[in-house]
Amino acid sequence: xxxxxxxxxxxxxxxxxxxxxxxxxxxxxxxxxxxxxxxxxxxxxxxxxxxxxxxxxxxxxxxxxxxxxxxxxxxxxxxxxxxxxxxxxxxxxxxxxxxxxxxxxx
Amino acid sequence: xxxxxxxxxxxxxxxxxxxxxxxxxxxxxxxxxxxxxxxxxxxxxxxxxxxxxxxxxxxxxxxxxxxxxxxxxxxxxxxxxxxxxxxxxxxxxxxxxxxxxxxxxx
Numbered sequence: 293x294x295x296x297x298x299x300x301x302x303x304x305x306x307x308x309x310x311x312x313x314x315x316x317x318x319x320x321x322x323x324x325x326x327x328x329x330x331x332x333x334x335x336x337x338x339x340x341x342x343x344x345x346x347x348x349x350x351x352x353x354x355x356x357x358x359x360x361x362x363x364x365x366x367x368x369x370x371x372x373x374x375x376x377x378x379x380x381x382x383x384x385x386x387x388x389x390x391x392x393x394x395x396x397x398x
Numbered sequence: 399x400x401x402x403x404x405x406x407x408x409x410x411x412x413x414x415x416x417x418x419x420x421x422x423x424x425x426x427x428x429x430x431x432x433x434x435x436x437x438x439x440x441x442x443x444x445x446x447x448x449x450x451x452x453x454x455x456x457x458x459x460x461x462x463x464x465x466x467x468x469x470x471x472x473x474x475x476x477x478x479x480x481x482x483x484x485x486x487x488x489x490x491x492x493x494x495x496x497x498x499x500x501x502x503x504x
Contacts (some may be wrong), residue, residue, distance in 0.1 A: 293451045294414045294489050304493050306410060308445050312503075316493055325497045337415055339414050341447035349453060363449045381502045383400050387410050387493035395450045397418075 294339025297351050299320050300389045302336055305358060307310060309346040309382040318378050321370050351389075401443025403457050406495045408442060415452040415488040424484050427476050427488060438467050458493075464492060 311318075329335055329350060337356025340348040352358050361367060373383070417424075431462040435441055435456060439465025458464050465475060480488070 293416060294487055296492075298487075300491075304410075304412060304491065306495075308455070310399060339451055341449050341451050343447050344406055345445055345447050346484065347445055347447045347453045347455060349414070349455075358404055360446045375501055375503075379399055379501065379503070381500075383403075383438075383498060383500045385403075385406075385410065385495045385498040387495045388489045389412075389493045392489060392491040394487075394489045395485065397481075397485070 293339070295349075295351050297336050297389070300392055301361065302389050303352040303354060303358060304387045304389050305348075305350045306385040306387060307348045307350070307382065308385075309348075310344075310380045311342075311346065311378060312380050314377050316359050317376055321373070325367060325370055328364065328366060329361060332364070334360070355386070356359070385398055399445070401445050401455075403442050403495070403498070406498055409458040409464060410493045410495050411456045411458065411490065412491040412493060413452075413454045413456070414441070415454075415493075416450075417448075417484065417487045418484060418486050420483050422483055427479070431473060431476055434447050434470065434472060435467060439463055440466070461492070463468050496498060 300396055315398060336351035336352035336353060338348065338350045432444055435444060440459035442457035442459060444454065444456045446452070
């Protein structure tokens with residue numbers, strides 16, 4: 293559930309969203325986008341949670357992998373529908389992960 | 399609810415967690431930490447969501463602000479209790495936000 297990412301540096305895309313209350317295939321598309329992201333070169337993992345706000349963080353080897361994913365045709369259609377139908381507001385942030393620390397209980 | 403951050407570059411700390419099922423003051427401490435973070439120099443905002451996984455992203459002007467927050471005494475106590483009691487697993491990632499894009503419906 294927590295993404296198993298390699299040693300930094302790598303990239304993170306933080307996608308913070310406020311939904312409308314219109315479903316219209318939202319869950320199916322979200323699942324399809326996750327499946328499709330997995331198939332991209334340079335994809336490292338994804339984490340996602342939602343209550344009042346939704347936060348999805350996807351992890352990537354480099355900026356090129358992020359741009360390729362941005363330009364994926366099916367993803368582009370989903371993004372347009374996101375603006376038109378599913379999201380009231382969002383913010384997308386492209387970040388270079390410089391350091392990380394993990395903890396796991398044994 | 400979505401943090402109003404300035405133009406990049408700035409910093410993000412992505413804190414991804416899996417909780418134990420022990421409460422023991424968790425909500426109060428989480429709220430107190432958010433309040434305390436607000437008071438730090440260089441704090442820019444916070445976003446948080448939880449279902450199976452929790453994701454809290456805090457935003458900061460620079461790495462120095464993140465380190466000062468890390469060294470805050472009350473925060474250090476809370477972190478120790480987090481490891482001992484509240485979290486099964488977590489990953490903390492320190493990232494430089496290089497680009498961002500927003501969308502808001504009117």
